[in-house]
Amino acid sequence: MNDNLSSAGIAQRSHRRIGYSGFGTYVDATFGGGGHSREILKRLGKKGRLYAFDQDEDAAAQVPDDKRILFTRGNFRFLENYLRFYGVKEVNGILADLGVSSITLMFLKEDSVTGMMLRWICG
Ligand SMILES: C[S@@+](CC[C@H](N)C(=O)[O-])C[C@H]1O[C@@H](n2cnc3c(N)ncnc32)[C@H](O)[C@@H]1O
Numbered sequence: 001m002n003d004n005l006s007s008a009g010i011a012q013r014s015h016r017r018i019g020y021s022g023f024g025t026y027v028d029a030t031f032g033g034g035g036h037s038r039e040i041l042k043r044l045g046k047k048g049r050l051y052a053f054d055q056d057e058d059a060a061a062q063v064p065d066d067k068r069i070l071f072t073r074g075n076f077r078f079l080e081n082y083l084r085f086y087g088v089k090e091v092n093g094i095l096a097d098l099g100v101s102s103i104t105l106m107f108l109k110e111d112s113v114t115g116m117m118l119r120w121i122c123g
Helices: 007-018 035-043 057-062 076-085 102-106
Strands: 025-028 049-054 069-073 093-095
Touching: 007 035, 007 093, 025 035, 035 049, 049 076, 057 069
Parallel strands: 025 049, 025 093, 049 069
Antiparallel strands: none
């Protein structure tokens, strides 16, 4: 696949565009397995701050042990409220990876908060 269209290629371009400042405040609105958050942390300085959100209960287990990141299990629809609660007045960048993760598909349940349902048709 052309690297421009691969998810890794798109991710790299998104991170380049955000152009992190070492002490800025960033948001990963869809933490998932934490791949993008880990990329952001690599680019952030010691004083940088990353607020990560995901509504999936399994996401919390992937949060890296790093004091610059604060994970919240919740819907990014309420991002503004959460950030206000944490005392954040402005952010330098927000990343939202709105694809569907393979983990979500693998463990999809009918009553899932994703609102999606998979039906496997065999034979
Ligand atoms: C494609 S995955 C993100 C993968 C992630 N960027 C990574 O590097 O592992 C999308 C994630 O968005 C989450 N999600 C979808 N809608 C959401 C919403 N409204 N609020 C919070 N999280 C949401 C899903 O639970 C899923 O984990």
